[in-house]
Amino acid sequence: MKNPSRYEIQTFEDGEIVVREGEETREMFVIKEGAIEVFRNVGGHEVRLAVLDRGNFFGEMSLLEGLPRSATARARGKTELVVLRPGTLLLRIRQDPTFAFELLQQMSHRVRQLNDQLVLKVARAEFGNRLARSAFMMTAASEYVGPAGGFESGDV
């Protein structure tokens, strides 16, 4: 019987689609090597949502909520991904609690970014560009807190 705690690695070439918007697959991925571009198709145009590099997760929304993929993910350069399926996620969290911590931290960071973007868009719609930029800067400055847990430290 296959050991469920062993990790599964998938490799993608540059430009290869990992998951497509609307798919009903449920895996979650951790970027081991390379990078992933996440985008949505809006009125026939690609709208880039994020570019994720090593150590980042994606696909966790489909795994946790069981809903269709909310965006398309495409490999940038040769990319290796650790694949986590619903059955192995709880086991992985139990074996490695820091993994759960990082998952929560990244999701918290994304929620914060989305809030900032939402504030900017609402302010722009209500007050126009100049005042919206001021409101955004004030919001961003007052809510910035250094990460409480593990964090990326640059320039070392």
Added chain:
Amino acid sequence: MLHFAIDHDYSICINGDGVDFMQLSLQAMTGDLTPSLALFARVVRRGRRIYYTVGNHDIQLEHFLSDIGPMNVAPFLNLRSGEKRIRIEHGHTYDEMFLKYPRLYWLFTMIGRWSIIIHPRFYKFVHDLNHDIIAGVEYLQSGFKPRSERMKSVTGEFIEGERQCFREGAEMAGIRGFDAVVFGHTHLEGSIGLSSGVRYYNTGSWFGAPYCVAIDQGEIWFGPVSDLTTKGDPFPRKRPEQAAALG
């Protein structure tokens, strides 16, 4: 090591158990901490930072997971240096004994506390005896298989005397996009390559001959702290603002 870091402009990461709430009295702790805090202040005055990853002997510091001015207290550190990503954590969360038998682990820790009061060498003797007892338990649990036979199923390198759970923990952490993983906790220093291509370092114990890791621009040096003081900075060409030392 703190003096070395100050003199050579390194930031510092104390990888857990730097403060021992479990085994030291408050009097002993304050006696040790006071000069250390002064050195921390000197590190900070040079514009460098102090990172503290929480261990099992100072697990109470998890109440302070945040920035405390110039010091970051964290459960782990994901460090980016040059093109490399390096994971630093104490490693106790992968310790099967610590997780499965917390009361027994606490009992051994209290025995260690009294051993330190007698003499540090006696503490080392008791600590080594603890390792032997754990090895004995593993021998019984494996169905009386000697360690050499048990390790045959382990492919690749391993640190002599280290239980497999730490190597597996390093594999689990390292595969998430890291080039290197640094643990402590085991009191067994060593450096090995893992099956995922990640390099695993363990800096061993503060007692005896402590080891450390120095990192600069994606280059990693691993060795005894004494080598730093006798042989000097492993990265002598570095610019001061781009160096980090860990231990």
